[in-house]
C-alpha cells in the first residue's frame with residue numbers, strides 16, 4: 001500500500017521565482033509538487049501551506065506553526081515532508097527535533113540551492129528523495145534529506161552557501177543515503193517505547209556571544225542583564241580570554257543568583273569542546289559549574305536551550321541534566 005505523506009510548504013529558494021527585486025518565494029506547495037510527477041508512483045501526497053517566506057525570516061513562531069500542523073495531522077499521515085529555505089533550515093530541523101520527540105513517523109525537511117522552476121536545479125532530486133525517504137518503513141524522527149544524504153535533525157550545519165552539498169553532518173554519521181531513488185540505510189532505526197510527544201513553547205531569550213581576539217568586556221553587563229541565557233562561542237576546545245575574564249567573574253557572580261544560564265561552545269565546527277583541557281577553560285568551568293556544548297552543533301544548543309527554558313521553573317541541576325540528556329542523537333559526549 002502506498003504511504004500517505006503530508007507536504008508542508010514554508011518557502012525558501014525551492015519555492016522561489018525570479019523577480020525584479022531578486023529571488024523571492026512565490027510557488028505554492030501544489031506548484032512545487034507539479035515539477036515531480038514521478039512522486040505518484042512513490043506515495044500519495046496532500047499539501048499544506050504554512051507560510052511562503054525566505055527562511056531568513058523564520059522565527060520560533062514559525063517553528064510552532066510547523067510543529068502545530070504536524071500535531072494536528074499526525075494521525076492522518078504516515079510521514080511529513082517540509083519544504084524550507086536552506087539558510088535557517090538547520091535551526092528549524094533542530095527546533096523540531098526538540099518540539100516533536102519519539103516520532104515513529106518520519107518528519108523530513110528539505111530545500112534547494114536553486115528554484116524548482118529552473119532548468120538546472122537540485123530541487124527536484126531533493127524533493128523526490130525526501131518523499132522516497134519519508135515513505136520508507138524504517139524512517140523515523142526529524143531528519144534532513146539534501147543532496148542524496150540523510151542528516152539527523154540535530155546534527156546539520158549549512159557549510160556551503162552555493163554548492164548543492166550545502167549541509168554537513170557534524171560529529172555524527174549519515175544514517176542513510178539515497179542513490180538512484182533507493183534508500184541505503186547505514187544505521188538501523190531504534191523502536192520507540194514511548195509515544196510521540198509534542199512540546200509547544202520555545203523561550204527566546206538567548207544571546208550568542210562570539211569571541212574575537214582582544215575583545216572588550218563592556219558588552220557583558222548589558223547581555224547578562226537583558227538575556228536569561230548566554231551562549232559563548234569560544235575558540236578551540238573552549239576557554240575565556242584574559243581581556244574579558246575579570247568582567248565575566250563580576251557579572252557571573254551576580255547573575256548566577258538570578259538563575260541565568262551560561263553555556264560554553266566553540267567556533268570550531270567539528271569535534272566539539274572540552275573546557276577541562278586548558279588552564280584558560282578549566283578554572284572558569286569549575287568556579288561556575290558551567291554547562292558546555294561538547295559535540296553539539298550551535299543550532300542544536302540554541303534550540304535545546306529554548307526548549308528547556310520554556311519549561312516550568314527548574315533548578316540549575318535540572319537544566320543541566322536536561323541539557324546533557326540526548327534527544328534525537330544531539331549529544332554523545334558529556335561529563
Ligand SMILES: NC(=O)C[C@H](N)C(=O)O
Nearest residue numbers: 012013054055085086087
Ligand atoms: N537556498 C535557500 O533556500 C536560501 C534562501 N535565502 C532561504 O533560506 O530561504
